[in-house]
Amino acid sequence: MELNENARVDTGQVDDRRGSGGGGGMGIPIPGGGGRGGIVGLVIAVLVALVGGGFGLNAMNGGGAESGDNTSLTQKCSADDALKQLDCRNTLYVNSIQAYWRTALPERFGQQYQPSKTVFFSQGVNTGCGQADSGVGPFYCPADDLVYIDLTFYQTLADQLGAEGEFAQPYVLAHEYGHHVQDLLGTEAQMRRQQQRDPGSANALSVKLELQADCYAGAWAKNATGTADEQGQKIFKSITEQDIAQAIDTAEKIGDDAISKRANRPVNPEEFTHGSSEQRKQWFTKGYTTGDPKSCDTFGGSL
Ligand SMILES: [Zn+2]
Numbered sequence: 001m002e003l004n005e006n007a008r009v010d011t012g013q014v015d016d017r018r019g020s021g022g023g024g025g026m027g028i029p030i031p032g033g034g035g036r037g038g039i040v041g042l043v044i045a046v047l048v049a050l051v052g053g054g055f056g057l058n059a060m061n062g063g064g065a066e067s068g069d070n071t072s073l074t075q076k077c078s079a080d081d082a083l084k085q086l087d088c089r090n091t092l093y094v095n096s097i098q099a100y101w102r103t104a105l106p107e108r109f110g111q112q113y114q115p116s117k118t119v120f121f122s123q124g125v126n127t128g129c130g131q132a133d134s135g136v137g138p139f140y141c142p143a144d145d146l147v148y149i150d151l152t153f154y155q156t157l158a159d160q161l162g163a164e165g166e167f168a169q170p171y172v173l174a175h176e177y178g179h180h181v182q183d184l185l186g187t188e189a190q191m192r193r194q195q196q197r198d199p200g201s202a203n204a205l206s207v208k209l210e211l212q213a214d215c216y217a218g219a220w221a222k223n224a225t226g227t228a229d230e231q232g233q234k235i236f237k238s239i240t241e242q243d244i245a246q247a248i249d250t251a252e253k254i255g256d257d258a259i260s261k262r263a264n265r266p267v268n269p270e271e272f273t274h275g276s277s278e279q280r281k282q283w284f285t286k287g288y289t290t291g292d293p294k295s296c297d298t299f300g301g302s303l
Contacts, residue, residue: 001166001167001236001238001239001240001243002236002237002238003083003089003092003235003236003237004233004234004235004236004237005083006233007092007095007228007229007233007234007235008078008229008230008231008233009077009078009082009088009091009092009095010091010095010229010230011070011073011074011077011091012070013091013094013095013098013115013117013118014070014073014090014091014094014117014118014119014120015067015068015070015117015118015119015120015146016068016069016070016072016073016087016120017067017068017119017120017121017125018068018120018121018122019068019069019072068119068120073087073088073091073120076088077091086151086154087120087151089169090118090120090149090151090169090173091118092235093169093170093173093174094118094147094173094177095227095229095235096170096220096224096227096235096236097170097173097174097177097220097224097227098113098115098116098177099227099228099229099235100220100223100224100226100227101113101177101181101220102115104219104223104293105181105184108292108293108294109185109293109294111184111185113184114145114184116140116145116146116147116177116180117146117147118146118147118148118149118173118176119146119147119148119149120149120150120151121134121148121149121150122134122150122152123150125148127141127143127144127146127148128141128143128144128146129141129142129143129144132148134150134152134153137153137156138150138153138172138173138176139176140176140177140179140180140183142179142183142188142189145180145183147173147176147177147179147180149172149173149176153172154168154169154172157172157250157254160262161253161254161258161259161262162253163246163249163250163253163254165242165243165245165246165247165249165250166243166246167239167243167244167246167247167250168246168247168249168250170220170221170224170247171217171221171246171247171250171251171284172250174216174217174220174221175213175214175216175217176213177216177217177220178212178213178214178215178216178217179209179213181216181293182209182212182213182216187209187212187299188209191205191206191208191209191299203270203271203272203273206273206274207272207273207274207275207279207303208298208299208303209298210273210274210275210280211274211275211279211280211283211298211303212283212296212297212298212299214251214275214280214283214284214287215283215284215286215287215293215295215296215298216287216293216296217247217284217287218247218283218284218285218286218287218288218289219287219288219290219291219292219293219295219296220287221239221243221244221247221284221287221288222287222288222289222290222291223291224236224239225238225239244288247284247288248281248284248285251277251280251281251283251284252277252278252280252281253277254274254277254280255274255275255276255277255278255279255280255281256269256271256272256273256274256275256276256277257269257272257276257277258277275303279303283296283298283303
């Protein structure tokens with residue numbers, strides 16, 4: 001993968017809260033956790049299992065919609081060596097993913113895309129879904145329509161799960177924006193209602209939602225080289241087969257079965273909330289090979 005150094009990094013699409021003290025999570029998951037809070041993450045259940053405790057999210061309070069200060073990030077990301085910086089690169093990935101959906105959502109679903117910012121935080125953060133801790137991994141909060149990520153997660157992904165390739169990063173973000181798209185389309189709300197009606201199928205429904213987000217990430221990956229900044233400069237110079245292989249490798253490594261095995265826990269498909277390695281790989285690949293988010297119909301039939 002090569003990013004275009006002439007592309008402008010639009011830091012208006014992120015909210016940098018790393019300097020704000022983060023809302024007091026202090027990196028320690030809240031024991032017992034206080035419920036699900038409606039957040040939809042990439043690997044939530046499992047990373048918490050790795051970290052060894054509660055859900056890490058307290059949904060009791062409504063959370064605060066504080067804003068960060070993007071001044072230093074904006075400065076950094078307009079410098080010549082911006083693309084050497086992890087946060088600027090990730091901002092550019094967000095720019096590409098949203099540029100894709102701005103076109104794809106009206107084209108394929110007949111609906112306008114509403115942008116969603118990505119919040120960079122460290123350790124802990126207040127969200128519309130409650131207070132969250134880095135231990136839960138990146139997630140999307142439907143209550144405030146924001147994606148949340150502590151960028152140190154990528155190190156965890158590499159160290160604890162063995163997913164090292166850089167293309168894991170845009171894959172993670174594209175998965176979370178997949179949840180935003182599900183929110184815009186009403187898929188997420190519909191699924192929550194179904195879960196309430198039929199609690200016994202809650203996990204199976206969650207798997208469908210997660211696999212669809214993987215598939216949407218694949219559809220973005222296929223179309224990413226066509227995305228451009230506001231001036232029309234291409235964001236990616238190239239995305240290679242190796243990059244796609246890295247995304248697939250990541251999807252595989254964060255499958256529910258793979259994570260259970262790594263944590264020396266029994267593999268129980270009924271407890272899966274995100275899908276098996278095979279399924280995650282398969283649905284990312286489906287989105288990638290078709291390049292069409294309409295093909296991501298995980299709710300339509302058997303997986
Ligand atoms: Zn997810």
